[in-house]
Amino acid sequence: MASRLPGIACISVIGKQNNPLLISLFPQEQRDPLEFSFLLSSCLDIFETRAPFKTADQDFGLLQAVDERLAMYGWQTNTRVKFVIVVDMAARVSRDTKANVAAGIRDADLKPAFRAIQAAYINLLRNPFYTPDEPVAPGSEQKVPSAQITSPAFVKEIRRIAEVWVPGIAAI
Amino acid sequence: MDNTSTWSVAKVKVEYFDPAGVFPLISDQLDSRLPLHNLNWKSPKRPLRSIESLHVELFKSWELVGDSSRPSSRQTHLPTPTIAPVKERRHQIPGLRQTPYLKLYLLRCDDTELYKAIHRKAVREWLKSHIPASQSSSKKSTAQENHDAFEWMILHVVMPDANSASEKDRLDSKKGTSSMLEKLKADFNVSSKSAPDRIAQLCLSPKGRDINQDQREEWDDAIAKTKALILASFNLRVTQYEDDIRERESQRALPGWNFCTFFVLKEGLARGFESVGLVDDALAGYEELGVELDTILANHEDEEPTVSFLSTTGDLNTLYERAKDGDLKSDSKFWGPDNPAISSTKKNFRELILANNISVFDFKCYVLARKMAVLLRMSRANLQGPENLSPLAQLCQLAAWSIPNIARIVRDDLTQIAKSSPHDQSSPIIENIVASWTYSAVQQVLDETRTAFLAQSTPTEPHFSSLLKEKQSVYPKRKSSVAPGHEKPVDDAQLLFESLKKRAGGVPDQSSTNRTGKDYLATQRAQLLLLQRRLIEAMALRQGQSIGWVNAQGGEDPSTLKEVDLTEEEQSEEDEEPSETVSEEEKATLSIGICHPDLYNAVISKKALRAIYEALTKEALDLYYISSQGKSFERMLADLAMVRFQAGDYAGAANYFSKIIPIFSQLKWTLIEIRMLMIHAECLKMLNRKDDYARMLLGLLDKAVASKTSPGMKLQSATYVDIESFQIRGQSILHELSATATQLPYEITVPFLTYFHNMVIDPHIKHYTDKEGFQLRLKFRSVLEETIKINSAKVVLTTSSDSGPSQIVLESNEPVEVGKGTTTIVLGTHISTLGSYTVNRVSISSNKIVFTRDLAEEDRASFPGVKSKAPQVLVYPRNDAFSVHMQLPPTIHIERTRDLELELDVGPEHIDKAELRLKAASSGLRIHTSKVEVTSGTATINKDSQGGIGLSNLEQSSKVKLKIPYELDDHHRDINVKVELSSTKPKLDYSSVQTVTIELPLDVNVHDLFKPKHIFQRFHIKTANDIPLRILGMKLHETDRFAVQEPAADIFPATIFAKQPATFMYEVRPKKSDGDLQVRQIANKEAPLILEVEYQCLDDLSIAKILTKFGSDLEQSPYNSLERLLTKFLTQKLRSIVLPANHTESALFEEISVPHFVAIGWANLLNDLPAPLAGELATWLKQWHEDNEILPLLLHKLGSSGEVANHQPSRKIIISVPLPRLQVLHVTNLKLPNSISETIPVGFPITAAVSIVHSRQWESPMLSQGLSETEIEFMYDVDAPPDTWLIGGQRRGRFVAKEDEATQWEIVLIPLRTGKILLPSIDVRVVGKNSEDVSCETDCKAQGRIVMVIGDLKRTNVAMVGTEAHLVRAES
DSSP states (O other), X not given: XXXXXXXXXXXXXXXXXXXXXXXXXXXXXXXXXXXXHHHHHHXXXXXXXXXXXXXXXXXXXXXXXXXXXEEEEEEEOTTOOEEEEEEEEEEEEOSSTTOOSSSOOOHHHHXXXXXXXXXXXXXXXXXXXXXXXXXXXXXXXXXXXXXXXXXXXXXXXXXXXXHHOOTTOOOO | OHHHHHTTOOOEEEEEEOTTOOHHHHHHHHHHTOSEEEEEEOOTTSOOEEEEEEOEEEEEOOOOTTOTTSXXXXXXXXXXXXXXXXXXXXXXXXOOOOOOSEEXXXXXXXXXXXXXXXXXXXXXXXXXXXXXXXXXXXXXXXXXXXXXXXXXXXXXXXXXXXXXXXXXXXXXXXXHHHHHHHHHHHHHSOXXXXXXOOEEEEEOOOTTOOOOHXXXXXXXXXXXXXXXXXXXXXXXXHHHHHHHHHHHHHTTTSTTOOHHHHHHHHHHHHHHHHXXXXXXXXXXXXXXXXXXXXXXXXXXXXXSOSOOOBSSOHHHHHHHHHHHTTOSOTTSOSSSSSSOSSOSSSXXXXXXXXXXXXXXXXXXXXXXXXXXXXXXXXXTSSSSSOOOHHHHHHHHHHHHHHHHHHHHHHHHHHHHXXXXXXXXXXXXXXXXXXXXXXXXXXXXXXXXXXXXXXXXXXXXXXXHHHHTTSOOOXXXXXXXXXXXXXXXXXXXXXXXXXXXXXXXXXXXXSOHHHHHHHHHHHHHHHHHHHHHHXXXXXXXXXXXXXXXXXXXXXXXXXXXXXXXXXXXXXXXXXXXXXXXXXXXXXXXXXXXXOOOHHHHHHHHOHHHHHHHHHHHHXXXXXXXXXXXXXXXXXXHHHHHHHHHHHTTOHHHHHHHHHHHHHHHHHTTOHHHHHHHHHHHHHHHHHTTOHHHHHHHHHHHHHHHHHHHHXXXXXXXXXXXXXXXXXXXXXXXXXXXXXXXXXXXXXXXEEEHHHHEEEEEEOOBOEEOSSSSOEEEEEEEEEOOSSOEEEOEEEEEEEOSSSSSXXXXXXXXXXXXXXXXXXXXXXXXXXXXXXXXXXXXXXXXXXTTEEEEEEHHHHHHHSOTTSXXXXXXXXXXXXXXXXXXXXXOOSEEEXXXXXXXXXXXXXXXXXXXXXXXXXXXXXXXXXXXXXXXXXXXXXXXXETTOSSSEEEEEEOTTOEEEEEEEEEXXXXXXXXXXXXXXXXXXXXXXXXXXXXXXXXXXXXXXEEXXXXXXXXXXXXXXXXXXXXXXXXXXXXXXXXXXXXXXXXXXXXOSEEEBTTBOEEEEEEEEEOEETTEEOOOOOTTTSOOXXXXXXXEEHHHHHXXXXXXXXXXXXXXXXXXXXXXXXXXXXXXXXXXXXXXXXXXXXXXXXXXXXXXXXXXXXXHHHHTSOHHHHHHHHHHHHHHHHHTSEEEOOOOOOOSSXXXXXXXXXXXXXXXXXXXXXXXXXXXXXXXXXXXXXXXXXXXXXXXXXXXXXXXXXXXXXXXXXXXXXXXXXXEEEEOXXXXXXXXXXXXXXXXXXXXXXXXXXXXXXXXXXXXXXXXXXXXXXXXXXXXXXXXXXXXXXXXXXXXXXXXXXEEEEEEETTEEEEEEEEO
C-alpha cells in the first residue's frame, strides 16, 4: 500500500485590504474553490491577531490546522500582502511504501516556498504593466482595488512552486 | 489545600521528622505561610527565574531514629497522578521521583542539659541515617543521589509554657533558648561561609494569643531558610539532570542510543521544573521533547533506527475488533471523561517508554497530554485569583494543531491493523474510528478548558445565540439534538451586525491583558469547534448529504453542485422520522466504528446532522463574536445562512445573505459572493419575491459578464467562475430571469453596456424606398452565452438646434433572438426632417427588462472637453419627401393684416387627411390658423379640426400654398414658427421650425408739397439692410378724386445701393368735376392713393441664381438623392457668408462670384456622410466650384416677359398713401423790381415787394366754413442769413387774413456779399390760440430764386504769373 506525502494544495496571494489577488489550487480539478475561498478568507483573522506581536519576521508559520489533511501556513510581506499556503498532508502518493505519516511538517519546511513566492511577487511588481494592489485614491467609490493578478508568468511560477515543494526542501 | 489537589498541581515535598509531636502546634502558622512566595532561583546557566508561589506538601516521616530501613510512607492521598509508585524500581535511567527536597527535624528541647544529654545524639542519629555522607562532607556525590538531592534543616520549637512564669523568667528563657540556638548552630552548621544556615527557631505563643513581633521575625527567618534550602536542593537536582542530558545527547550518534531513555531523562527535568512551579520551563522542556520525538519519527526509516515503536496500538486494535464484530455501541461515548482520548495516566507510559514498548500514537498522546497538563497548571497558577486564560488558549491551540496530526497517526495505526485483518477495506470503519477519536479528543479539550472560560465570559458578554433570539444551544442541548418540534427562530441579522460593529469599535470593558487572553481563548476554542464541524461535514459528505457549503467537490463542474432536494426535506420534517434516505442496513454499515453519539446521530438522521452542525456553528459564532474575529465571524454567518437555507428557512437565510454578501463582495471574494448570491437568489425565488429575485438574477448576470470580460480572468481559474452556467432549479439564470420578468408589474431598467458590448450605431441614415422616414442600424455584441429574446428596440435621437423636431424615436418592434456575438437591429421612423442629431438613448427590451444606455447622461458625466461618445446622425429627407416652406407672400399690403405663406410640397404619396399645427415660437406672435386659406394647389381645409388645421386631399407631388394671417406685437426681424404635420395615412410626421424674415428690405418715405393747384408727392426709397435693391416698377394709383401724373422718364428697373436712396416724384392733382375742383372728402372717407413698388433683393437674386445653377448641375450628377441636404446646406451657408458688400459688387458688375468650396465649408457636411460617398461628392463639389466661379447676373432691362423673373419672382409692396389735410396755404412771393438786372452790385439797396396770399382752398368748404368765420392770426417772417442780406423795413409781423385775401408791401434788401445768393424766404405760421389746430403751409414762390451779386468795382489790376492770376489792385 502506497502511503501519501504532504504537498501544496493551494497558494494564495491576498492583498493589503484582505482582498484576494490570486488563489491557485493544486490539483485544480480536485479542489473545491469555494471551500478554499472560505478558508482563506477566515484565516485572515489570524494574521490580524498575530501581526502586533510580530517583529521583523514575515513568517507567520502555521495559521490553522483545518482538519486531518489540510493545514494553512502564512507569510506577510512588509507591505502587508499576505501569502497563504495550504498544505495537504496526503497530497501525493509515495512509492515508498513505508513513508512516515506520523511526523508532521514544521513551519520551517514552508519557508523556501514562501521565499520563492515572495521572489515571484517581487518580480511581478517589477513589471511596469502590472498595477499592484495599491491603495485606492481617496474619495473613490471603490474602496478596494480589484487588481487580481493575471500575469501568466506569475501564475506559472506559483504552479511550479507548488509542484516542486516537498517537506524539507532547501530552496525552490 | 484540598481543592488544589484536584487541579493536579505538582508540589514540592518536604518531609518532617517530629519525634516530639510538635507539628500540630506549628501547622496552623505554617499553613498560613504556604505556599511559599517569591522564590528567586538563579542557576549559572539560566536567567534568574522567579517562582511566584511554590506549593509545598509536608508529610511526616514515620521513621524512628536509627531505624533507617523503614521506608518513608506518604499521606494517604497522592496529590498528583504523576507520582511514581511507592517503591520505585531503581532503574539505570533515573526518572524524576517524588522524593523530598527538604527534610525537617522538629526539635523540642527546652533545656540545654537535656539537649546535651539526649537530643544532640538523636539529631546526629537522624542526620546519619538520612543525610548521605557525601552531602554532609563535601565529597563528590553520585548522579543518582543528586537526582534525589535534598537538604535538611533543624527547626527548634520552643514551647510557650517553658519558663513562662514571669517576665524575668521569660528573659532567662530567652537567654536559655538563644543559647540553645547557639549550641545547635555550633553543633550542626558547617562553619564555612558559603554553607547554608540550617538551624531555625520558633517560639510558640500560648494558645489563643497572637504571635508577637519577635515570633513573627522568627517565622520569617525559618521560612526564608526553608526557601533557600529547597532552592539549593532543586538547583542540585537540575544541574545533575542537565549534566545527564548533555551526556546522553552527546552519545546520540553512537549506536545503541535509545531515544526512549533520553526522553524519560529529559522529562524528569521538565517534571522537576513543573514541581517547583517553573511551568514555563517545564513547558519548554516538553516542547523540545515533542520536537525531538517528531524528528525521531521523521527519521524513523533510517537505516539505524534509534528507537523502535510499536506499529499498532493495543487499544485501537481492540476497538477495531470490537467495531468489526458489531460489539461496539455506536451511540455511546467510547472516549469520555472516564476514558479520555488524550491521557497521560491511562497507562504507565513512562514505564512503557522505558521498555520501548509504546506505539507512536500512545507516545504522541502522552506528550500532548503532558503539555496540556502543564498548560492547565499554568492557567491555575494563582489559586485564589481568576484563571489565567492565555495558557488555556495556548492549550486549545496546541490541541487544534496536534489533534489532526495524531488523527493521521490513528489512521495509520488502524490501516496497519486492518491490513492484518481480513475485512472489507472499503468499510467506513477506519474513517469512523478516526473521526470518533478526533471528535472525542477535541471534545475533551473543550470540556477541560470550558468551565473557567464560560464563568468568565457569560456575565459580561451576552452569548451571541441569545442575540439570535434563540435558545442557548450549548453542549447539553446538542446531545439531545433531535429536538422535539421544529423551532422557527426569529433571527435578526441586522441586530447581529450592529452589535458586532459596536463591539469592534467599542471601548474594551476589561483590562487589556485579560481581554487579550479571553479573545485568544475564544478564538482557539472556536478553532476546535471548527475541527469538530469539519468532521461532521466529512461525515455528511461520505453519505452524500450536504451540509453547509461543503456540498460540492470541484466548483468547475456545476453539475456536481448537488441540488438540495427540498421536497424530500420537507417531508422528512413533517413526519419526524430521522431520515428516509438512509436505510437501517445502510445505517448500520455507515455507523460501524463510530463511537461518539454526536457522530452517530449525524449519520443516522439528517436532521440531527443539521442540528449538530448548526449548534457547532453557532457556538463558534459566539466565540468569534467575543474575540472580534470579523472574518471568521462572517464565515460562520455564511454557514449559518446556508444551513438555514438547507433547512428550508428561506426568509431567515435571505436575511443573513443580504447582510453578508456585501462584505465578501466589497473585498472581491468573488467566488464566495457569487455562490452566496446564487443561494440567495434561490431563497428569493422560494419566497416568491419576484422583484428582488429578478434584480438578483440581473446582478448575477452582471457579474457573470464582468468576470468574463475582465482581461486575463480565465487564467486565474480558481477565481474565475462561469456564473452563467449555474443553474437555479435546473434552469439557467437567463431563463429564470425572463420567466420572472414577465410576471413583474413594471419594467426593470438595466444598463445596456453590461450585457451588450461594442455598441455601434451606423450614423448614416438609410431612406425607405417607398415611404417617408429613414432607418438606422444598431449593432452590438452580446456577451451572454445564451440567447435572449428582444421584443423591441428603440433609439432616441435629439438635437439642440430648433430647425426640426427636438427628438426622433426610431423603433423596431420585430422580436429578435440575440445570441452570443454580434447582432444588428434595423430601427426605423417615419419622421422626415433635416438636421444633425445626437444619439441620446438606446434601449432594447426583453419582456419587462429594458436594457438602456443613456449616451447623453454619459456625456454629462464625462469630463468637460472630452469628445462626446454619442454618435452624430445626419438626418435629411428624401428628395421627394414631404416638405414645408414658409415665407412671406410675394405681395405685401402694408396696411392690411399680414399673412404668412405656407408652401406644402407634397411627397410621393397622396395624403388623404393630415393635421397641420402651427405654433408661434416668437414672442408676441399670434397666428390666426382659423383664417387659413388655400391660395394655390388643391387641398381642402376642414374647419372642424381641433387646435390645428385639418387638411385633406393633398395631391401627390403637388404644391399647395396656404395663407395664414398673423399678428405681431413685439418687434422682431425674424419670426419663428414651428410647423408640424401629422398624417395617419400614409404615416407621416413632419416637423420643422420655419424662420421667416418679416423685416422689409426697403424703406419708403413720402413727402408732400402743396401748390395752389396741385400737390407734389416725393417718394424716397432706400434699402433697409444695405443689400442692393432692384426696383422693377412703381405705380401710384389715382383715386376718384385725384389724378396722378407719373414721371415722364422711363427709369425702371433701377438699382438702389445702400448709400444711394432714390427719390421718385409724382404730381397729384384734384380731378375736376364739372369744370370745378372738387372739394376734399372727410378724412376717413377719402380713398388714399395706393403706391405699388415691385422690387427684387440682390441677395435673393444672386442666391437663387447660384442655387438654380447648382440644382440643375446636381440633377445631372449621381448625387441627386442628396439634393435636399446639399441645397439646404448651401443656402444656409450663402446666407451667412455672403456680405452686403458682395451683393453690391454683384449688382455693379452684374455677375456673381460664387464662394469657394472651402468658404462654403462643405467639409463639415461631408464628414457626416459615409466615407466613400463623401469622397466622391467632395470631388464633384470641388469641380463644380471650379467650373462656376463666376455666374452672370442678368440685370438687363426688363423686356415684356422679364428675364429676371424666371429666376426669382419679384416681390411687391403695396402702401396706401393718404393725402395730408391742409387748412391754410399761404402763397408768398418776393418780387424784385423789373429794373433790377440779373446782376447787382454789393451794397446796392433793392426795394422788393412782398406779397402774401391767404388761401383755404385745400380744405373742403364745409369744414372751412367754420374756419372762415374765425379769424386766424398768423405771423410772417422774412428771413435771410444776416451775413448775406441786410433787410430793411417790416420783416416780421402779425396779421389776420380771410379766405383768398392778399396783401403786399415793400422792403429794402441790401446784398452783403458777392456771388449767387438766394433771396430771403418768407414764412408764415399760425400764432395765437389756434396755432395747434390749424395746419398751415407756405408756398414761397421766391424760394430758390437767385440773384448775382457782384463787387462794385471800377478798375482791377491783375498780374499774370505763369498760369496764375493775382489781384494786384482793385478800385471801387
